[in-house]
Amino acid sequence: xxxxxxxxxxxREALDxxxxxxxxxxxxxxxxxxxxxxxxxxxxxxxEQNLMCARNQELCRLEEPVADGDExxxxxxxxxx
Amino acid sequence: MQAAAFDPGAETNAMHAANVGVGAVVSxxxxxxxxxxxxxxxxxxxxxYPGMTEKAxxxxxxxxxxxxxxxxxxVLHRIGALQPGxxxxxxxxxxxxxxxxxxxxxxxxxYLKTRAPxxxxxxxxxxxxxxxxxxxxxxxxxxx
Numbered sequence: 217x218x219x220x221x222x223x224x225x226x227x228r229e230a231l232d233x234x235x236x237x238x239x240x241x242x243x244x245x246x247x248x249x250x251x252x253x254x255x256x257x258x259x260x261x262x263x264e265q266n267l268m269c270a271r272n273q274e275l276c277r278l279e280e281p282v283a284d285g286d287e288x289x290x291x292x293x294x295x296x297x
Numbered sequence: 298m299q300a301a302a303f304d305p306g307a308e309t310n311a312m313h314a315a316n317v318g319v320g321a322v323v324s325x326x327x328x329x330x331x332x333x334x335x336x337x338x339x340x341x342x343x344x345x346y347p348g349m350t351e352k353a354x355x356x357x358x359x360x361x362x363x364x365x366x367x368x369x370x371x372v373l374h375r376i377g378a379l380q381p382g383x384x385x386x387x388x389x390x391x392x393x394x395x396x397x398x399x400x401x402x403x404x405x406x407x408y409l410k411t412r413a414p415x416x417x418x419x420x421x422x423x424x425x426x427x428x429x430x431x432x433x434x435x436x437x438x439x440x441x
Contacts, residue, residue: 224414224416225344226427266430270346273349274352289346291346293429293435294416294430295410295415295416295429296345296374296386297374297410
């Protein structure tokens with residue numbers, strides 16, 4: 217299955233990437249996160265306690281299930297307003 | 298969202314235009330400050346998540362409308378480059394009576410601060426830095 221991962225703000229800058237397409241088997245947003253964490257180095261930031269995530273442009277919990285073609289976003293706490 | 302500046306006074310006035318049933322308008326305007334967290338701020342850049350931002354704001358407005366009897370809700374948020382003194386965000390809420398308007402405006406801002414995908418990057422004398430999320434904002438949103 218394919219998951220389109222996108223990064224924002226500090227994560228986007230640190231990874232030097234807007235996002236990427238991941239091909240693999242994932243049950244949840246957390247599975248996607250763990251696959252990225254396993255790369256080490258800069259991806260370690262995805263282990264931050266206050267990480268936020270969204271599935272198909274809606275905030276979700278890490279346990280949120282994912283399906284083929286989903287867009288999964290990881291970002292630091294939002295700071296608008 | 299918009300890159301262009303807006304006039305908070307004109308936006309506030311527009312909240313009761315053409316609706317004489319509006320008895321109360323509460324508005325909030327957030328501005329860029331020239332100092333934050335121990336450093337002078339020369340400007341900032343507001344990043345957002347295109348697509349999700351619109352959905353998140355619409356959801357927050359809908360939730361406010363379900364909780365209080367509101368006649369109009371308006372949310373404007375700047376994106377891109379901003380200078381100190383410029384307005385960043387406008388929230389206007391119109392209702393028949395003040396209590397719903399006060400509470401709903403407070404609610405929309407608390408939710409926007411913690412659920413709308415915007416990120417501030419400040420330009421300071423010591424270089425650029427991302428603004429960190431604050432626990433006090435999370436606590437404020439938790440009140441609702």
